[in-house]
Amino acid sequence: MENITTFKQRWGKEIKAFLNHRLGVIGLAGVVILVLIAIFAPLIAEPVSGYGAYEDKLLPPSSEHLFGTDDMGLDLFSQVIWGTRSSIKVGIIAVLLALVIGVPVGLLAGYFGRIFDTIGMGITDIFLTIPMLPLIIVIAAIAESNSINTVAFIIGIFSWPDIARITRSSTMKVCGMQYIEAARSLGIKTSKIIFKHVLLNASTPVFTNLTIVMASSIVSESSISFLGLGDPLAHSWGKILHNAYQSGAFGTAWWYSLFPSLAIIFFVISFNFLSMGIRDALNPKVSRE
Amino acid sequence: MGRYVLKRLYKGLITFFITITLTFFILRLMPADPATLLMDPRMSEAHRQQMLQEFGLDKPLIVQYFSFLKNLLKGELGISFMQKRPVMDIIAEKLPWTLLLMITTQVTTMLIGIPLGIYSGYKRGTLFDQIVNAVAIFGISIFVPWLGFTLLYIFGYNLAILPVGGAYTPGIEGGLKYFLDVGKHLILPLITLMAIYLANYVLYTRGSVIDVMSEDYIRTARSKGMKERRVLWKHASKNAMVPTVTTAGLMIGRMVGGAVLTETVFAYPGVGRMIYQAVSQQDFPILQGAFIILALSVIIMNIVTDVLCAYLDPRIKLN
Numbered sequence: 257m258e259n260i261t262t263f264k265q266r267w268g269k270e271i272k273a274f275l276n277h278r279l280g281v282i283g284l285a286g287v288v289i290l291v292l293i294a295i296f297a298p299l300i301a302e303p304v305s306g307y308g309a310y311e312d313k314l315l316p317p318s319s320e321h322l323f324g325t326d327d328m329g330l331d332l333f334s335q336v337i338w339g340t341r342s343s344i345k346v347g348i349i350a351v352l353l354a355l356v357i358g359v360p361v362g363l364l365a366g367y368f369g370r371i372f373d374t375i376g377m378g379i380t381d382i383f384l385t386i387p388m389l390p391l392i393i394v395i396a397a398i399a400e401s402n403s404i405n406t407v408a409f410i411i412g413i414f415s416w417p418d419i420a421r422i423t424r425s426s427t428m429k430v431c432g433m434q435y436i437e438a439a440r441s442l443g444i445k446t447s448k449i450i451f452k453h454v455l456l457n458a459s460t461p462v463f464t465n466l467t468i469v470m471a472s473s474i475v476s477e478s479s480i481s482f483l484g485l486g487d488p489l490a491h492s493w494g495k496i497l498h499n500a501y502q503s504g505a506f507g508t509a510w511w512y513s514l515f516p517s518l519a520i521i522f523f524v525i526s527f528n529f530l531s532m533g534i535r536d537a538l539n540p541k542v543s544r545e
Numbered sequence: 546m547g548r549y550v551l552k553r554l555y556k557g558l559i560t561f562f563i564t565i566t567l568t569f570f571i572l573r574l575m576p577a578d579p580a581t582l583l584m585d586p587r588m589s590e591a592h593r594q595q596m597l598q599e600f601g602l603d604k605p606l607i608v609q610y611f612s613f614l615k616n617l618l619k620g621e622l623g624i625s626f627m628q629k630r631p632v633m634d635i636i637a638e639k640l641p642w643t644l645l646l647m648i649t650t651q652v653t654t655m656l657i658g659i660p661l662g663i664y665s666g667y668k669r670g671t672l673f674d675q676i677v678n679a680v681a682i683f684g685i686s687i688f689v690p691w692l693g694f695t696l697l698y699i700f701g702y703n704l705a706i707l708p709v710g711g712a713y714t715p716g717i718e719g720g721l722k723y724f725l726d727v728g729k730h731l732i733l734p735l736i737t738l739m740a741i742y743l744a745n746y747v748l749y750t751r752g753s754v755i756d757v758m759s760e761d762y763i764r765t766a767r768s769k770g771m772k773e774r775r776v777l778w779k780h781a782s783k784n785a786m787v788p789t790v791t792t793a794g795l796m797i798g799r800m801v802g803g804a805v806l807t808e809t810v811f812a813y814p815g816v817g818r819m820i821y822q823a824v825s826q827q828d829f830p831i832l833q834g835a836f837i838i839l840a841l842s843v844i845i846m847n848i849v850t851d852v853l854c855a856y857l858d859p860r861i862k863l864n
Binding site (some may be wrong): 384387388394513520524525529532 | 563564572762794799802803810817824833835836840
């Protein structure tokens with residue numbers, strides 16, 4: 257009970273601000289829908305694979321095939337639904353990796369400063385400068401077997417620089433606070449200060465950014481799959497577009513590329529709106545419009 | 546200024562060095578090494594050894610690394626597996642097209658995005674601002690290949706007013722005609738990339754205009770009776786532009802990714818499309834070389850942007 261009151265006291269204003277943010281709420285709804293689709297995919301559509309019937313080739317949308325069929329005669333609705341699952345999975349793995357690498361780097365750089373800061377931020381800057389997508393493409397091209405997990409891993413290990421930067425700057429802000437100074441002068445162990453006091457208070461801006469990492473990891477995954485480097489067995493929106501491009505049916509079968517593209521747009525917009533909502537709720541100066 | 550430029554060059558050099566070192570070791574430590582990818586499983590062991598020797602892959606990793614660096618200094622990036630020509634020569638043919646596409650995108654997005662962001666930040670909350678915001682977010686979220694195909698379909702096939710791909714019409718050479726032809730081929734890829742990167746500038750500038758408008762010097766300017774127009778375009782925008790322009794460098798790195806996809810869709814003969822082709826042909830030296838050259842171009846463009854910024858706003862040099 258006590259916990260609930262403190263939570264409400266701590267976040268009540270922010271939650272209210274978020275609920276008043278129209279785009280933020282739309283984004284949250286979109287994210288909830290996507291997660292539900294990913295979880296309940298087996299109940300929504302039968303998974304399809306291999307080759308369909310010849311007479312089912314490139315059928316336009318109808319009541320039987322809501323999104324039409326592809327050049328293999330396979331139902332596109334099912335592929336888009338199951339693609340949601342892959343996308344959420346890739347997003348989650350990428351976000352977790354970004355956290356596991358980015359937060360410690362930012363924390364060390366921000367808390368200890370000096371040499372930690374120079375090296376940590378130096379590496380972060382380099383990773384921010386180099387063209388990430390071509391590097392991911394090159395690595396994905398060489399990786400032996402591109403399961404969806406491998407793709408997610410490759411994307412994840414390059415998603416951390418933004419997280420590191422944000423963790424660093426908010427750590428530095430928190431470290432300037434008096435309670436950290438108090439904790440230090442009380443002789444509390446450094447590790448305890450970092451994990452209990454600094455990390456907890458510095459984590460809010462990091463969470464705002466996770467939704468952006470989620471959105472951009474899907475763009476990367478779709479790009480890799482579109483170039484034909486994705487998991488050949490998994491359903492992915494980028495892979496459908498790859499097939500559409502390869503089949504040459506782009507000009508004739510508009511539904512082939514439209515629905516997976518809309519799915520990508522829906523995914524990215526939802527997470528971007530959600531992050532706008534969270535950001536503005538935490539930073540009232542910009543949100544008061 | 547001279548010292549700043551030197552410092553920036555030095556930093557760029559270190560970035561490049563670490564980038565190529567990282568790339569080298571990441572690629573060599575992958576489970577499947579390029580030689581195995583290239584080799585036919587039916588090849589005899591002796592043949593395999595001979596091939597490893599030819600590519601220098603039989604030596605210890607560290608030796609390979611130094612000979613890689615030595616070759617790089619001489620401007621050699623190896624031989625393409627498929628085309629059997631020096632990678633450097635192949636890239637030299639493709640790079641100008643990629644640079645043309647990226648530089649025109651960068652310049653036009655800044656010219657359109659920054660004023661749009663300034664005005665929409667100034668008119669914050671109005672219908673104009675909301676429309677600009679919504680369009681910008683939508684732009685960020687669009688998937689490059691789809692936008693590219695849609696534009697191709699509408700303007701290339703249906704209306705048939707723009708070319709359906711490539712960077713120039715073979716046969717047209719020299720003078721104004723060639724220039725116009727190249728421009729015509731550039732339009733659709735340019736629009737595709739712009740749609741996606743415009744939002745970054747718009748949203749960034751908008752945010753900083755909102756911050757700047759509450760500053761004391763804006764109030765001072767207003768209380769002096771200065772016209773609103775002058776307050777906005779002279780005083781506010783000058784300061785609001787600084788954070789935007791400083792991120793321009795970072796944007797270039799991200800744009801390269803978009804350029805790979807755009808070039809693929811429009812069959813634009815740049816480095817990006819070359820990467821796509823090399824991927825399907827497993828042409829490893831091309832992939833590595835393309836990445837190194839792209840990284841180098843991004844680093845150079847970054848330095849140029851930073852130096853330009855420092856020239857425009859001397860405060861940057863102090864940081």
